[in-house]
Amino acid sequence: MTMSSPEQKAYTMGIVNGILISPYFGAEGKEIDRIKKCLTGMSDSQLVAIHMNYLQKNPATWHQTPHISFLNALIEVCPKS
Helix, strand or coil: CCCCHHHHHHHHHHHHHHHHHHHHHCCCCCHHHHHHHCCCCHEEEEHHHHHHHHHHCCCCHHHHHHHHHHHHHHHCCCCCC
């Protein structure tokens, strides 16, 4: 991402808000519940770090839009129940 730190945090929190309200638009299932549970207590700085770490380790995903790579990062780091 070529964004300032405040922009990265704001963009990331926008994605998180989308995930949290996704059930209102029909998203359901264990993956959504797992991600929502995993997000609990994480700071915006921590979430940006998770995303940036994922991008550094996965340069093949750099062409994806940020919301896709962020979701993939969460899927990778959130414990499976």
